[in-house]
Amino acid sequence: MKLLIIALSNAIALYCAAASGAEVIVSNPWVRATAPGQTIAGAYLKITSATTAYLIGGNSTAAKSVELHAMSLENNVMKMRPLARLELPAGVAVELKPGSYHLMLIDIVHPLVKGDSVPLRLTVEDKGGRRHTVDVKAKVGEPGAMGGPHGTK
């Protein structure tokens, strides 16, 4: 019962791609608020695909491009690198979160203000190479620590 309540409170969106019946669930999408002059911001969400698939990127009317990134700790320095695809194992919730995998809005067209929301279109490729898009509205949340696009937490 507790699990059900948590699920319902998380603003879940359910999408069915017509062609294959592929089913992707995205919950709690959000993006960092931007500091003045900041043109990039991390975007985070939880995504579950019913069948094994790959998140390969996205786009948004709020930014010129959206990239998929990974972060890792190398010699005590947080490093970020572009990722071509992120595997979504069947039925497993994969979390994009600060300090880990994330989407990155690049060349943001206007400041992202906490409490607003921005449209985000995710591109998911199934095992057969077919691409599906999933539209979500990402809530603008807290800015990154020290005004950075990712923050440390």
Ligand SMILES: [Cu+2]
């Ligand atoms: Cu990034």
